[in-house]
Amino acid sequence: MFATQYYCLVASLKEYALDADTKGFDARAIVSGILEEVNRGDAREVRLLYGYYDCENIAALRAGRSAHNPLGNFTREELAEELxxxxxxxxxxxxxxxxxxxxxxxxxxxxxxxxxxxxxLFGAYYAACGKAGSRFLREWSAFDRNLRNVSAAVTARAAGRAVEEVVMGGGDVAEQLQRSSAADFGLRGELPYIDAVIAAVNDEANLVEKEHKIDLIRWNEAAELATFDYFDVNAILSYLVRINIVARWTLLDAARGREMFARLLAELDGKELINKE
Structure with missing residues (x-):
């Protein structure tokens, strides 16, 4: 089966972002606009990407916390019914x-x-993503789970906690994190970003700087996974991952948010140049 090609939608992604920026960056509005343009199957993939935030919100709601990430697919009231x-x-x-x-x-x-x-909960979410129709979503979710597990494992080790308490899901990487005593968990050959994560967690006392370094790893991976996808749902999902990062930093650090937004627009321009060649 051939993937649907969204030529007009992908060509307008920069305009989507610019329009949002003029109103105060609104990632949710960008997602809603994209959902209106893609077919039913690809809309399901987009919603699954945002299911991560639903899991965050479910966990918060169940624990009695007031936090609610608006990037999720459901309102707090809808999630209360889902529970x-x-x-x-x-x-x-x-x-x-x-x-x-x-x-x-x-x-x-x-x-x-x-x-x-x-x-x-999160183990189940990543398992669902592993069965997604989108290649990008399958590969991205595997990467994101590994990245979060590595970060959590390094943090747990530094605090003297058991690594198995914080690792989500199964697979070779999760097992290696739980059984290895090596500084890099024996994963340097398998995860090219592991040294950068370990350095960010161990060497960076500033939590904001640590998160920024880890999000840059996410950003680069999202772009790389869709290098040869120009107009299909993989390209759209890659864009949305970066939109989510921009949204996060717009709240955490407005200056950094603007920097990442500018980088996203520059990368979209670069893709346009490639497409014209």
Whole structure:
């Protein structure tokens, strides 16, 4: 099956971003506009990308915290209903919600409810992304999970905590993080960014600077994974990952947010030049 090519939509991505910037950067408005333009299957992939924020919001809501990331697919009220009876969440995520709501129920037979809810929830989310139709989403979610696991493992080790408490999901990288005592967890040959993550976590006392360095690794990976995708959903998802990073830094550090926004626009210009060659 051939992927749908969104020539006009991709050509207008810069305009989407610029329009949002003039009103005070609004990532959610950009996502909504894109969802109106893509087909049903690709819209499902876009929503799955944003399912990460739904998981963050579910965890916060279940723990009684007021935090709610507006980039998620659901409002706080909608998620409250999903926690009672999941109907719209990805099935793997819904299964975890049902299992913890009823530890004696059928779903609890396939979910380890003895572990922290958040660990099982995000593990289920990444498992759902691993089965996505979009190549970008599959590869991005694997990268993002590994990056978060490495960062969490380095932090846990420095604090004297058990690494297995913080690692999400399974796979070779997760297992290596839990069993290796090497400084790089024996992963230098497999994860080219691991030294940069370890340095950011261990050497950077400024938490904002640490997060900025790690987000730059995310940014570069998002761009690289879609290097040869110009007009399909992979290109759109890569763009949205970077939009999410811009949105985060617009809130954390306005100056850095503007810098990343300018970089995104410059990269879109670069892609246009490539397409004209």
């Amino acid at each position: 009672k009876a999941p109907k719209r969440l990805p099935e793997a995520v819904a299964r975890v919600v049902r299992a913890y709501a009823d530890p004696e129920g059928e779903d609890a037979e396939t979910v380890d409810t003895s572990r922290r809810f958040e660990k099982e």
